[in-house]
Amino acid sequence: MSISIYSLGAAEEVTGSKHVLDVDGRLILVDCGAFQGRRAEADAKNRAFEVPADKLDAVVLTHAHYDHSGLLPMLGINGFKGNIYATPASRDLANLIMMDSAKIQARDAEYLAKQASKTGGKFNWRPLFREGDVVNTMNQFVTVSYHRPVWISENVKLEFFDAGHILGSSIALLTARDSSGKEVRIAYTGDLGRKSKSIIRDPEYLPAVDYIVLESTYGDRLHETRENAFEKLAEIVLKAVKMNGKIIIPAFAIERTQELVFYLHQLVDKKRIPEIPVYVDSPMAVNATTIFQVHPECYDEETHQAFVVHHKNPFGFNSLHFITSVEESKALNNMEGPMIIISADGMCEAGRVVHHIANNISDPTAQVLLVGYMAEHTLGRKIKDREPELKIMGEWYNVRAEISEINALSAHADYKEMLEWLNGCDRSNLKRIFMVHGEPEVQVVFKKFLGENGFKDVQIVKSKEFYSL
Numbered sequence: 001m002s003i004s005i006y007s008l009g010a011a012e013e014v015t016g017s018k019h020v021l022d023v024d025g026r027l028i029l030v031d032c033g034a035f036q037g038r039r040a041e042a043d044a045k046n047r048a049f050e051v052p053a054d055k056l057d058a059v060v061l062t063h064a065h066y067d068h069s070g071l072l073p074m075l076g077i078n079g080f081k082g083n084i085y086a087t088p089a090s091r092d093l094a095n096l097i098m099m100d101s102a103k104i105q106a107r108d109a110e111y112l113a114k115q116a117s118k119t120g121g122k123f124n125w126r127p128l129f130r131e132g133d134v135v136n137t138m139n140q141f142v143t144v145s146y147h148r149p150v151w152i153s154e155n156v157k158l159e160f161f162d163a164g165h166i167l168g169s170s171i172a173l174l175t176a177r178d179s180s181g182k183e184v185r186i187a188y189t190g191d192l193g194r195k196s197k198s199i200i201r202d203p204e205y206l207p208a209v210d211y212i213v214l215e216s217t218y219g220d221r222l223h224e225t226r227e228n229a230f231e232k233l234a235e236i237v238l239k240a241v242k243m244n245g246k247i248i249i250p251a252f253a254i255e256r257t258q259e260l261v262f263y264l265h266q267l268v269d270k271k272r273i274p275e276i277p278v279y280v281d282s283p284m285a286v287n288a289t290t291i292f293q294v295h296p297e298c299y300d301e302e303t304h305q306a307f308v309v310h311h312k313n314p315f316g317f318n319s320l321h322f323i324t325s326v327e328e329s330k331a332l333n334n335m336e337g338p339m340i341i342i343s344a345d346g347m348c349e350a351g352r353v354v355h356h357i358a359n360n361i362s363d364p365t366a367q368v369l370l371v372g373y374m375a376e377h378t379l380g381r382k383i384k385d386r387e388p389e390l391k392i393m394g395e396w397y398n399v400r401a402e403i404s405e406i407n408a409l410s411a412h413a414d415y416k417e418m419l420e421w422l423n424g425c426d427r428s429n430l431k432r433i434f435m436v437h438g439e440p441e442v443q444v445v446f447k448k449f450l451g452e453n454g455f456k457d458v459q460i461v462k463s464k465e466f467y468s469l
Contacts, residue, residue: 034070054079062190063169064093089168164193164203216438219446229408245365252346
């Protein structure tokens with residue numbers, strides 16, 4: 001006769017979300033994300049898969065980002081046979097992300113095998129999962145729309161609320177009842193979005209809950225306004241035009257890329273910038289944009305009016321080019337500016353953007369524009385920290401390109417936005433906030449801020465520590 005929660009990932013760290021709800025020994029997993037950071041460390045942490053997969057009743061996916069969905073195929077490999085619940089858009093995007101991960105791992109294995117054969121060394125690295133495992137995982141998905149309560153276990157009910165973070169993102173409200181009849185309502189925010197973001201709706205306020213498991217990524221920072229983002233983006237583009245240079249924008253293929261395209265489209269429409277070539281160099285971003293187009297149920301009113309009512313495509317304009325082949329990607333190196341190259345991965349740890357940075361980071365006419373969170377130890381964080389020299393793909397490069405940042409495009413709420421959201425929710429039954437998904441020093445600052453604003457019972461969640469509800 002007990003209800004408790006614990007975390008196996010994103011406890012005092014930002015990535016690898018895995019949270020377990022235990023109701024009388026019956027387990028529900030919320031998110032099954034991959035850890036991101038230094039390659040060797042990330043690989044080791046992702047292989048040390050500690051989720052009791054064969055004992056889970058069900059899995060809930062709050063949204064599709066890799067650090068929330070990236071290890072879902074490991075569940076089936078380790079004996080999970082139940083359902084994975086997600087919104088329809090999250091299912092489609094997660095499929096894209098997991099399949100892309102499987103392909104990257106297969107390519108890495110092939111490359112390492114070739115390198116080992118050249119040197120006569122041993123090769124024992126294997127992918128965490130393969131494309132067939134992703135197909136099996138997709139067969140376990142059950143899609144649930146917002147505000148459609150559904151029983152996912154004998155004693156646990158799920159209802160999704162819009163988190164306003166990326167397409168299909170949700171806050172998972174779980175109502176759990178133990179054998180004594182005690183009922184507890186726990187809301188997992190996943191990643192909490194922001195008001196007035198382009199394309200998608202604002203985060204929804206919650207009805208009365210007993211506990212909130214709250215993300216804290218930006219618990220010590222404030223974002224710029226949307227208008228500031230427009231001004232800064234226009235300024236950077238005009239500078240590129242003047243210098244005949246390239247703008248390299250590392251951006252996640254899902255949500256950030258579509259938002260950037262949306263912003264650039266608006267700036268061109270308003271004649272605040274001239275039309276210059278914009279290249280989206282990411283096969284996944286191309287596919288993700290297609291998924292955006294088939295999920296109008298997630299749009300805010302502005303996008304709904306433009307896309308659904310007036311049949312205008314907010315994700316395409318004359319100077320926009322989608323790049324899919326490696327040959328086309330390489331050809332960008334020899335093309336003259338001005339131009340904008342938007343490419344994944346958003347933290348510059350993998351993908352084509354690494355090559356674009358290597359080719360342009362020492363060019364004083366180039367600009368690298370950072371538009372998202374950069375985890376510790378990633379190449380993106382080193383660029384953000386303005387390190388004068390960078391090691392990229394084994395080679396050292398002097399940084400001569402201009403480094404700029406626009407943090408108004410963040411998909412995460414900052415600390416004031418999170419407080420505003422908390423105050424907008426029904427707090428009548430709220431007993432405690434459990435803080436996850438943040439760097440330790442940030443969480444300390446955020447906990448103090450929440451305490452000063454009326455939220456006295458805030459627990460910074462520690463890995464594998466049980467909390468009774």
